[in-house]
Amino acid sequence: MRKGVRNWGPPLLLVSPTIVILGIFVYGLIGANVSVSLSDRHSLSPAESFVGLDNYFSLFAEERFQHSLYNLGIFTLFFLVGTMLFGFLWAWMLDKGVSAEGVFRSVYLFPMAISFIASGVVWRWLLNSAEGDRASGLNRIFESLGLGFLQNPWWNDPTWGMAAIALPAIWQLAGYVMALFLSGFRGIPDELREAARMDGASEWKLYRHVVFPQLSPVALSALVIIGHMSLKVFDLIMAITKSIYQTEVPATYMWVALTSNDYAKAATIATVLLLFVAVLIIPYLIHTSRSEKAQR
Amino acid sequence: MTISTGIDRKPAPEPAPLTGRPSRVTLGRTAKYVLLILFLVVVLMPVYVLVVTSLKPPQDVNPATSWGLPVRWPWEPALEGGATGFDNWSLAWDALSPAIARTFLLAIPAAIISSFLGAMNGFVLSRWRFPRADWVFTFILFGMFIPYQAIMTPLVQMKTSLGLPSGISTLLVVHIIYGLPICTLIFRNYYTGIPMELMEASRVDGAGMLRTFASIVLPLSLPGFVVTIIWQFTSAWNDFLFALFLSNQREGPVSLALNNLAQGAQLANYGSAMAGALLASLPTLVVYIVLGKYFIGGLMSGSVKS
Numbered sequence: 001m002r003k004g005v006r007n008w009g010p011p012l013l014l015v016s017p018t019i020v021i022l023g024i025f026v027y028g029l030i031g032a033n034v035s036v037s038l039s040d041r042h043s044l045s046p047a048e049s050f051v052g053l054d055n056y057f058s059l060f061a062e063e064r065f066q067h068s069l070y071n072l073g074i075f076t077l078f079f080l081v082g083t084m085l086f087g088f089l090w091a092w093m094l095d096k097g098v099s100a101e102g103v104f105r106s107v108y109l110f111p112m113a114i115s116f117i118a119s120g121v122v123w124r125w126l127l128n129s130a131e132g133d134r135a136s137g138l139n140r141i142f143e144s145l146g147l148g149f150l151q152n153p154w155w156n157d158p159t160w161g162m163a164a165i166a167l168p169a170i171w172q173l174a175g176y177v178m179a180l181f182l183s184g185f186r187g188i189p190d191e192l193r194e195a196a197r198m199d200g201a202s203e204w205k206l207y208r209h210v211v212f213p214q215l216s217p218v219a220l221s222a223l224v225i226i227g228h229m230s231l232k233v234f235d236l237i238m239a240i241t242k243s244i245y246q247t248e249v250p251a252t253y254m255w256v257a258l259t260s261n262d263y264a265k266a267a268t269i270a271t272v273l274l275l276f277v278a279v280l281i282i283p284y285l286i287h288t289s290r291s292e293k294a295q296r
Numbered sequence: 297m298t299i300s301t302g303i304d305r306k307p308a309p310e311p312a313p314l315t316g317r318p319s320r321v322t323l324g325r326t327a328k329y330v331l332l333i334l335f336l337v338v339v340l341m342p343v344y345v346l347v348v349t350s351l352k353p354p355q356d357v358n359p360a361t362s363w364g365l366p367v368r369w370p371w372e373p374a375l376e377g378g379a380t381g382f383d384n385w386s387l388a389w390d391a392l393s394p395a396i397a398r399t400f401l402l403a404i405p406a407a408i409i410s411s412f413l414g415a416m417n418g419f420v421l422s423r424w425r426f427p428r429a430d431w432v433f434t435f436i437l438f439g440m441f442i443p444y445q446a447i448m449t450p451l452v453q454m455k456t457s458l459g460l461p462s463g464i465s466t467l468l469v470v471h472i473i474y475g476l477p478i479c480t481l482i483f484r485n486y487y488t489g490i491p492m493e494l495m496e497a498s499r500v501d502g503a504g505m506l507r508t509f510a511s512i513v514l515p516l517s518l519p520g521f522v523v524t525i526i527w528q529f530t531s532a533w534n535d536f537l538f539a540l541f542l543s544n545q546r547e548g549p550v551s552l553a554l555n556n557l558a559q560g561a562q563l564a565n566y567g568s569a570m571a572g573a574l575l576a577s578l579p580t581l582v583v584y585i586v587l588g589k590y591f592i593g594g595l596m597s598g599s600v601k602s
Contacts, residue, residue: 007426008425008426008427009426010424010504010505010506011420011424011425011426011429011505012420012426014416014417014419014420014505014506015416015417015420015421015432015436017413018413018417018436018476018480019432019435019436021473021476022435022436022439022473022476022477025447025451025473025474026438026439026442026447029446029447029450029451029454030442030446030447032449032450033446033447033448033449033450036449036450086335090332090335093328093331093332094332098328098329098332104332104335104336106585106588107336107339107340108335108336108339109592110339110581110584111339112584113530113577113580113581113583113584113591114534114577114580114581115533115534115535115536115551115576115577115580116534116536117534117536117551117554117555117558117573117576118554118573118574118576118577119342119573120558121346121554121558121569121570121572121573122342122345122346122570122573123342124558125345125349125362125566125570126342126345128359130359133359133360134359135359136359136362137362140359140360140362140363141363144363171339171342175339179592228441231443232443232444232445234445234536234537235536235537235551238536238540238555239536239555239558242559250445251443251445254445254448255540255541258448258449258452258541263449263453266448266449267449267450269445270443270445270446270447270448270449271446273443273445273446274442274443274445274446277441277442277443281438281441285434285437285438285441289430289434
């Protein structure tokens with residue numbers, strides 16, 4: 001290790017603008033947000049007193065917030081399962097050498113390049129809840145294919161409605177999970193596969209005992225990435241339904257609270273959201289930095 | 297030296313030796329292609345809908361025929377003297393073009409500036425380290441994962457109290473700041489692939505840190521810059537959250553303008569909303585098509601951003 005200020009002064013100086021900027025705009029503002037969430041600033045007029053965790057207790061007691069958590073849970077469940085399933089399936093099919101692989105890969109991945117606002121325009125129409133004669137979008141397809149019984153009110157369904165919002169999210173990100181898995185598949189040394197084949201393993205056994213176990217780090221990162229994106233879902237809901245009760249999640253509820261100038265409530269919801277993400281991300285960061293150190 | 301996308305094409309494996317059950321092998325392959333093509337069709341379905349609907353005059357946009365191709369040429373009105381399919385496009389263009397121009401002014405500088413800062417950070421965090429550099433890195437990295445809601449309330453208050461404008465300039469600053477963690481991460485990972493000996497050699501020759509960065513590391517950095525610039529350009533272009541909280545419909549970027557066009561659209565001019573969605577997606581799609589290989593590289597190195 002190089003010693004002395006002359007050696008480590010300059011590099012530290014070079015990152016110091018970033019440290020200061022992020023110190024203010026990430027950590028400082030998070031601190032400010034938490035302090036607003038502990039105050040009684042429910043309108044444009046300044047906060048009058050410190051109320052401790054009162055805002056948190058009343059938030060969790062609120063039926064509307066519980067409903068937004070329920071929605072988030074349903075969305076996350078379907079989004080995770082859907083992206084992992086299709087991402088894995090596509091990567092697996094493409095792994096074994098397919099002609100025109102590049103074409104399939106590019107098409108599966110392209111929705112990732114598009115904003116949720118733009119794709120929301122078309123998905124709003126595909127998920128139109130009208131049925132029968134007025135049906136459009138997917139319901140219309142079901143109707144004309146003689147699958148009328150599949151017609152459903154999509155996001156207007158009170159129990160499973162949020163699963164409908166997961167459809168466009170899956171459409172948009174399954175290709176990303178595919179890319180992650182594909183890089184996992186391609187990262188497995190050929191020697192390993194050859195050795196297994198020499199030992200007489202069948203293709204299935206090869207996958208079952210050699211390839212799949214090697215993919216678990218990739219699967220873990222994909223789960224963490226998709227999971228943390230899921231907790232933050234906002235654009236997609238605003239684009240498809242605007243902020244309405246049926247599809248409300250904490251992120252859109254926070255927008256409603258802030259635009260009605262209930263700063264304390266907006267800050268409280270945001271802090272809860274941050275805690276959810278932290279519970280997912282911090283162990284993951286620790287895990288990756290440990291395995292990185294072990295590799296050095 | 298290139299950033300591995302991890303999924304570069306490899307020579308296709310030798311076909312499995314025929315083991316006396318050729319029919320099963322062929323059947324399996326056929327089934328796989330059928331599935332792959334089926335998924336291809338499903339993934340492209342929304343694009344089909346966008347294109348055909350945008351080319352229909354308002355009178356022809358009818359739920360009963362919504363999956364059908366347009367029944368007339370896009371320049372032919374459904375009614376005498378009425379609107380045509382092309383009118384959807386000109387309407388969308390009128391509504392979005394000023395915002396599209398503004399968004400270029402936002403996304404290009406945001407991409408270049410955060411990339412450059414990220415390159416410097418990545419360099420000192422990987423190749424010209426100081427004690428506790430890993431802590432500093434984790435400190436920076438965390439900024440990538442936070443839900444931006446967690447800083448939004450004080451950020452909005454800060455914008456109001458400082459009297460910052462609702463236009464592109466405020467958004468530019470915000471995108472540069474919150475782009476720093478991802479750019480730092482990408483460059484740190486990229487520079488880890490540059491041999492340490494290069495730094496040592498340069499040091500022996502008496503070059504300082506900045507000199508080493510400028511004359512040895514920067515010239516090797518092009519692939520890293522391509523990745524961060526694509527990444528930052530796409531996220532600034534597609535951003536809606538910051539735009540909604542910090543900007544407004546008249547001065548904001550294309551995501552706001554498109555959302556307004558789409559939410560305002562009645563069934564009658566659904567076509568213009570769809571044309572608008574296609575217009576607003578073109579720049580990122582062009583980036584994706586032209587630089588697709590690097591785009592994937594960006595997704596990999598950025599493994600973790602929404």
